[in-house]
Amino acid sequence: MTERSATQTEDFSVTHRSVFAIAAPMTLAFISTPLVGLADTWTIGQLSDAALIGAIAIGGIIFDILFATMNFLRSGTTGLVAQAFGARRSREEAAILARALILALGIGLLAILLQTPLLQASLWFIGGTERVQEAVIVYFSVRILAAPLTLSNYAVLGYFLGRGEAMTGLALQTVLNLTNIALNILFVLVFDWGVAGVAFASVLGELVALLLGLVLVWLRLRKSALENGGWPTRAEVLDRAELVRMMGVNRDIMIRSFALLFAFATFTRLSAQQGEVVLAANAILEKYFLLAGYFLDGMATAAEQLVGRAVGARRRKPFVRAVKLCAFWSIIFSGFATGVFFLAGGALLDFMTPAEEIREVGRQFLVFASLTPIIGMGAFLMDGIYIGATWSRDMRNMMLASLALFLVAAYTLTPAMGNTGLWLSLLLFLGARGITLGLILPRRMDETFPQVRQSPATS
Numbered sequence: 001m002t003e004r005s006a007t008q009t010e011d012f013s014v015t016h017r018s019v020f021a022i023a024a025p026m027t028l029a030f031i032s033t034p035l036v037g038l039a040d041t042w043t044i045g046q047l048s049d050a051a052l053i054g055a056i057a058i059g060g061i062i063f064d065i066l067f068a069t070m071n072f073l074r075s076g077t078t079g080l081v082a083q084a085f086g087a088r089r090s091r092e093e094a095a096i097l098a099r100a101l102i103l104a105l106g107i108g109l110l111a112i113l114l115q116t117p118l119l120q121a122s123l124w125f126i127g128g129t130e131r132v133q134e135a136v137i138v139y140f141s142v143r144i145l146a147a148p149l150t151l152s153n154y155a156v157l158g159y160f161l162g163r164g165e166a167m168t169g170l171a172l173q174t175v176l177n178l179t180n181i182a183l184n185i186l187f188v189l190v191f192d193w194g195v196a197g198v199a200f201a202s203v204l205g206e207l208v209a210l211l212l213g214l215v216l217v218w219l220r221l222r223k224s225a226l227e228n229g230g231w232p233t234r235a236e237v238l239d240r241a242e243l244v245r246m247m248g249v250n251r252d253i254m255i256r257s258f259a260l261l262f263a264f265a266t267f268t269r270l271s272a273q274q275g276e277v278v279l280a281a282n283a284i285l286e287k288y289f290l291l292a293g294y295f296l297d298g299m300a301t302a303a304e305q306l307v308g309r310a311v312g313a314r315r316r317k318p319f320v321r322a323v324k325l326c327a328f329w330s331i332i333f334s335g336f337a338t339g340v341f342f343l344a345g346g347a348l349l350d351f352m353t354p355a356e357e358i359r360e361v362g363r364q365f366l367v368f369a370s371l372t373p374i375i376g377m378g379a380f381l382m383d384g385i386y387i388g389a390t391w392s393r394d395m396r397n398m399m400l401a402s403l404a405l406f407l408v409a410a411y412t413l414t415p416a417m418g419n420t421g422l423w424l425s426l427l428l429f430l431g432a433r434g435i436t437l438g439l440i441l442p443r444r445m446d447e448t449f450p451q452v453r454q455s456p457a458t459s
Helices: 016-045 050-068 072-086 090-113 115-126 130-162 166-190 195-227 240-272 276-313 316-352 356-364 366-388 392-417 419-448
Strands: none
Touching (some): 016 050, 016 195, 016 316, 050 115, 050 130, 050 195, 050 240, 072 090, 072 130, 072 276, 072 366, 090 115, 090 130, 090 240, 130 166, 130 195, 166 195, 240 276, 240 419, 276 316, 276 356, 316 356, 316 366, 366 392, 366 419
16 A cells, blocks of 8 residues: 555544644744844834844845745645655655755855846845945855755755654754754854854754754754654655645746745835935834734644645545644734734834834834734745645735735835835735635635535545
8 A cells, every 4th residue: 555545545634733733833933033133123223223133134134125025935845745754655745845845955056156247236126325235245155155054954944844753843942942042142242243143153053953954854854864764765755746846836836936925125214215214214113013923823734734634645624624623723913913013013113222212213103013923824825735735826816916916005105105105005015815715715725625515524
């Protein structure tokens, strides 16, 4: 009996406990990721220089585009491994990871080789004052060295999350982020390396996490190889059909990620055009959304794994159950985050920078940043569902439609309403993503599970 056929008649249950077994540790892991951005901004903020705060914001956007556009190496790997896990194809799980690591190293090295045109194009698009751009150049020239490390970490994390091993994912992310934060404080506040210190901390954090991740991968795969007749062969890793499938899913997720980050790059660009103080204030307020977003990403990751496993096992009932439970808790989490920002957002703003003019501008637009979790909740949830099911084309298309809506709104409302119009456009963008994907979901479920379409009892 093959690995695939062994699971054709098996089912599995999805409970609140199984959802939280993935969501809770990954929420903790993802929360620590924006804390790195907060630490970057806080350490530079202690220098009371709006230009340096703006440089960190712009540098962060550039690497979000370079690295997070390649986040398909995490999310795509998670969805594909989860489906192989649901079908109990252990050798295919290992082959998927091998393909992802090869791709990660290739893209990372290419990014280093092309660093000069990448930086020039980024600075041309985002802009900023001369002092801001000078600091960005220093930051970029160091942090680009982490490209192969960062992308390989995406692949390793995706492998463990696809198997539902969220505690391992938590351990890897915790090591990465705590190392980054500790070195950040050391290099900037003790060694006085400025923005270069922030960049060096990122590179070394990625290196430490990758070394640990590869050790854990080796231990896992060695055990799996003993249980399943050896390692996947070269032919299995380079299987044409599986490579085409991976590339198709990854292409769509990459386009989706690029569109998402292009929207935030545009947000930063339009912020910079309003001056250094508005740029700095928006950069700090944007971290509120990133903090809430990574918080919600824990539940989205649970959806990825459980939905992907259900698709791999060809079972509709656990699929529907996973969607319902993840939706329920996403609403709870997003409402909580919004409430916290309304109550404590001003105090957090004061903590982030001692510059009074930045604090004053930030308070004027705090309400918009506070609303981002509840309005953007549907987008995070639907991303998790569609990634797990590998319905990547729909996710790509709805993202592009939402981006077009954002650009029209931003370039219409910002000239008319200033920074208020820019924030309203961002909220419109976040809401549109969740609504459009939600409308498509029932049809995609019927297409994926056609054998139970006429059997309500099974759903």
